[in-house]
Structures are given as C-alpha cells and as structure tokens.
Amino acid sequence: MISTVIFDMNGVITDDEDLHELATQKAFEKVGLEITPEIYRQYCLGRTDAAAFVDLVRDFQLQKQEVGSLIADKTNSYQALIADNLKVYPGVIELIERLHQKYTLALTTSSTFEEVQTVVGQLQLENLFKVIVSSKDVKRGKPDPEPYILTAQKLGVACENCAVIEDSENGVRSAVAAGMKCIAIPNTEKRGKLTRAHFIIDEYSELTDHLIQSLG
Incomplete structure (x- = not known):
C-alpha cells in the first residue's frame, strides 16, 4: 500500500528548466564553452550539477x-x-496540498540545497514536505537510486x-531502481x-488517490 508520495522539483513542480539551462549557459560562457540545447539535454537534464559539470569539464577539456x-x-x-520569473505547472500546488491530507510527502531533487531553499521558500511549501533531499545529501545523483533510497x-x-x-528519464530510472512506483509526466x-x-x-488532475493506490 502506498503511504508516501515523493515529488521531484524541477520539471515537476517548477517550470524552470529553461532558467536552469540559461544559468548553466552563463556559467560556462565565462570559461569559453557554449552550452547548446543539445549539450544541456545530454549532460544536465535530470542530473545533479556536480555530476553534469564534472562530465562537461572532462569531455570539453576544461x-x-x-x-x-x-x-x-x-x-x-x-x-x-527565479526572483521574478519562478513559474509552476498548472495544478501542481493544488495536488501537493490535496495529497498532503492523506500521504506523507517528500521532495527529492537534483538541485543544490540553496536552489531548493529559494524555491520552497518562495512557494511556501516548507510545511508540506516531511523530508527534502537535495544534491548535497548524496554521492551519486539520479539516475542512480541513491537519492530515493x-x-x-x-x-x-x-x-x-x-x-x-518524475518528469525526466534519469529521474524515472532512479525511482524504479530504488524499488518505488513511478508516475511520470x-x-x-x-x-x-x-x-x-x-x-x-498528461495533467496533474489525473493523479487521483485511486491511481496512486492501484500502484500498490
């Protein structure tokens, strides 16, 4: 029986992958590397900055x-x-508030601790997640199962x-490898x-209690 629902953050709650991509481009532009959309998707999507940036530095000889x-x-x-541009996906805050009434909720993200604190504070979600795991808590990020375990x-x-x-291939692989049920959007x-x-x-309104319990 499912007793706990765990949310990824970027791409699930926050519609900010474009801002992560732009921030990554800005950081690497300073050291002479252009992060194209293809490079960002290959190296960064659904992964920690630590893992992605290590691979970028190695593969592009930086x-x-x-x-x-x-x-x-x-x-x-x-x-x-995100100070003035933080967007969330339609229906996700209502979903979190609804599920919080019945399930234990947690947040497991590849973002840095500082990024998580900013987002959670801005959206006033601090009291809805019992546990938050960010990139600083793990040695191996998604797709490794460590974050979810x-x-x-x-x-x-x-x-x-x-x-x-979850919303990313790496996130789904991480959750499934941990032995959890995974709903993807x-x-x-x-x-x-x-x-x-x-x-x-396709929409958060589809994520009903009946669907969650059918996974158990």
Whole structure:
C-alpha cells in the first residue's frame, strides 16, 4: 500500500528548466564553452550539477576550471533569474496540498540545497514536505537510486510503499531502481523517454488517490 508520495522539483513542480539551462549557459560562457540545447539535454537534464559539470569539464577539456566554482556561478545566476520569473505547472500546488491530507510527502531533487531553499521558500511549501533531499545529501545523483533510497531511509518507510512523481528519464530510472512506483509526466521529456515509469499522466488532475493506490 502506498503511504508516501515523493515529488521531484524541477520539471515537476517548477517550470524552470529553461532558467536552469540559461544559468548553466552563463556559467560556462565565462570559461569559453557554449552550452547548446543539445549539450544541456545530454549532460544536465535530470542530473545533479556536480555530476553534469564534472562530465562537461572532462569531455570539453576544461581541466583548469573548478567544478565548485562553476556550480556556485550557476546557482547564483539561477537564484537571480527565479526572483521574478519562478513559474509552476498548472495544478501542481493544488495536488501537493490535496495529497498532503492523506500521504506523507517528500521532495527529492537534483538541485543544490540553496536552489531548493529559494524555491520552497518562495512557494511556501516548507510545511508540506516531511523530508527534502537535495544534491548535497548524496554521492551519486539520479539516475542512480541513491537519492530515493536515502529519502525512504530518512522517512523510515519501505521503498515499495512510495510513489514518485518524475518528469525526466534519469529521474524515472532512479525511482524504479530504488524499488518505488513511478508516475511520470512529460513536462520536459517526450513520452517515449519515460516508458520505464509505471504510469504516465498528461495533467496533474489525473493523479487521483485511486491511481496512486492501484500502484500498490
């Protein structure tokens, strides 16, 4: 039986993948690398900045650049961008508030701790998530199952009693590998990339209690 619902943040709650991409472009522009949409999707979508930036520095021969400095630049740019531009997907806040009445909720994201704090504070969601896991809490980000396994451990629940809402292929792979049920919504990926999920929805109004319990 599903007792816990875990949300991803970027691409599930916040419609801000474009801002993450722009902030990443700004950070790497300073060191002479153009982050094209194709490069961003290949390296960054659904992954932690730490993992993505390490691969970018290696593959584009930027060895003289410090990953920590690039992440700090990106985070600063992102926080400046969302100050006046933070958007959420239609119906998602209402969904969180509705599910909170019946389920334990958690947030598991590849974003940095600073980014999460800014978003959660701006949307006033602090009291709705019992546990928040960000990139600083894990050694291996999505698609590795560590983020979701750690979330379950912090909550004290079994992975099989958790349902995850994800939007990216890497996120779906992470949740499924952790032994959780996964509901995907193609906000940032095409449906064909999300076929590992147990169920795919197109709108948050489809995510009913009946659907969640049918996964258990």
